[in-house]
Amino acid sequence: MNDDIILSEGQKQKIIEEWNSRPKNPPSLLELINMAFPDKKVDGRSKEGKAVKAFLADQSIKARAAQDYKHKEIKLTKDHKEFIDNNYKMMTFVEIARVIFANEKITNLNKEAKVVEAYIKEIDPSHDSSEEINVTHDQYKPPSTFSLALTKINKYIFDKWDKDKLIAKEKKNVESLLGYMNTYRFIHQINSYSENTTRELFESSFVRYTCDKNDLTQEEVDQYIVLSSEVVIASNIQHRVEHLQNLLDDAANDTDGRRIAMSLVEAINTAQNEYHQSVNRQQKLLESLKEKRSDRLKNQLKENASILNLVEMWKSEESRTKMIKLANLRKEAVAEEVQKLTSMDEIKARIMGISEDEILN
Numbered sequence: 001m002n003d004d005i006i007l008s009e010g011q012k013q014k015i016i017e018e019w020n021s022r023p024k025n026p027p028s029l030l031e032l033i034n035m036a037f038p039d040k041k042v043d044g045r046s047k048e049g050k051a052v053k054a055f056l057a058d059q060s061i062k063a064r065a066a067q068d069y070k071h072k073e074i075k076l077t078k079d080h081k082e083f084i085d086n087n088y089k090m091m092t093f094v095e096i097a098r099v100i101f102a103n104e105k106i107t108n109l110n111k112e113a114k115v116v117e118a119y120i121k122e123i124d125p126s127h128d129s130s131e132e133i134n135v136t137h138d139q140y141k142p143p144s145t146f147s148l149a150l151t152k153i154n155k156y157i158f159d160k161w162d163k164d165k166l167i168a169k170e171k172k173n174v175e176s177l178l179g180y181m182n183t184y185r186f187i188h189q190i191n192s193y194s195e196n197t198t199r200e201l202f203e204s205s206f207v208r209y210t211c212d213k214n215d216l217t218q219e220e221v222d223q224y225i226v227l228s229s230e231v232v233i234a235s236n237i238q239h240r241v242e243h244l245q246n247l248l249d250d251a252a253n254d255t256d257g258r259r260i261a262m263s264l265v266e267a268i269n270t271a272q273n274e275y276h277q278s279v280n281r282q283q284k285l286l287e288s289l290k291e292k293r294s295d296r297l298k299n300q301l302k303e304n305a306s307i308l309n310l311v312e313m314w315k316s317e318e319s320r321t322k323m324i325k326l327a328n329l330r331k332e333a334v335a336e337e338v339q340k341l342t343s344m345d346e347i348k349a350r351i352m353g354i355s356e357d358e359i360l361n
Contacts, residue, residue: 005051011036012055019061029053074115076100083260084119088127090243093117095267099247102263104270140190140199142181146171149178153211156204169214176214177207180221189225198232205231213293220289227285234278241271 007015015032027035029044033052042048076084080100087096097106097113106112120127143149147163153174154160161170180186186206193199205228210216216224248264 005047007036007051007055015052015055016059029056032056074111076115076119081119084116085123087243087247088120088124091240093120095240098267099260099263102260104263104266140187142187143178144182146174146178149181150174152181152203152207153177156207157211172214173212176216177211180210180216180224181206183218183221185222186225189229193232198236201235202228202232215297216293220293223285223289227282227289230278230282230285234275234282237271237275237278241268241275244268244271 014035018027018032018035029049029052033042033044033046033049036052037048040046040048044050044053083100084096091099093116094106094108094113097110097116098104100116101112103112108114108117143152150161150163161174166174190199190202193202206224209224209227210221244264244267248261248268
């Protein structure tokens with residue numbers, strides 16, 4: 001039985017048309033095999049691959065092997081360069097490479113990405129794809145005093161706190177926030193952001209989440225830092241989606257930009273999925289933190305209710321005065337009772353077993 005694969009006329013026609021359409025950059029053998037058998041993941045060693053090889057030999061066509069194709073030289077076209085010129089300040093070189101080469105699998109290790117990176121450095125040697133206009137190289141300095149910590153709260157919280165009208169609990173909240181923002185983990189994380197706006201977003205998220213919680217454990221503080229980082233990640237993805245959407249709108253009006261438009265759609269879908277994943281992580285982490293803290297506070301309240309109430313009452317001047325007055329009244333009552341017990345006549349009567357009622361009656 002002959003198991004050899006025979007190409008159909010349609011498959012042969014596709015191969016010939018693809019070969020003729022690319023005289024300057026002829027397709028590789030693997031490309032032609034995938035074109036003839038799009039539903040199968042096969043290579044030149046397969047029966048399908050041998051059938052394509054045989055057909056190419058009959059046509060006196062010599063396709064490049066896969067290893068030769070991988071080492072082809074990547075050159076930017078005029079359109080590529082124009083796209084880079086217009087977008088390199090808003091997109092990373094990898095994102096640009098994925099769009100202009102219509103390949104979402106491109107990473108910073110691929111030649112396409114490296115060519116784009118090299119061109120950006122050529123036109124703007126000082127540019128760093130991770131930096132924008134509002135970049136700062138200064139180290140973040142956390143608040144060092146109670147007043148500075150309170151200033152941070154008033155900067156990001158709508159309901160302003162008056163320093164002279166703070167109650168004891170609010171003062172403790174400010175002092176705790178001061179400690180949270182001076183941890184190494186917080187300072188390290190915020191210094192990992194080079195943009196001022198990103199730092200402010202991270203800082204504002206952390207302050208809003210923790211400024212009313214003076215009882216957080218170190219583990220919970222670390223988790224709130226992670227939560228604030230997720231807010232930054234989601235925001236960055238939103239900006240990327242918006243920029244890609246604007247590019248897509250421009251490409252839709254350009255008849256020559258259909259291929260780029262398809263790549264932009266894929267990039268937008270990928271970014272939107274990343275955004276939804278980040279939002280889900282935020283919700284789950286926030287719910288977990290709320291639940292853990294609620295359970296911990298309930299347990300503490302049960303164990304220390306009487307002590308806490310006593311301490312809180314003692315802090316209040318009015319309650320403290322009442323407690324002292326009650327204590328003095330109790331002392332007076334005890335003193336009166338002791339005075340009665342010291343009466344010899346009463347003691348003698350009780351020893352003899354005669355009560356006051358018996359004597360009187």
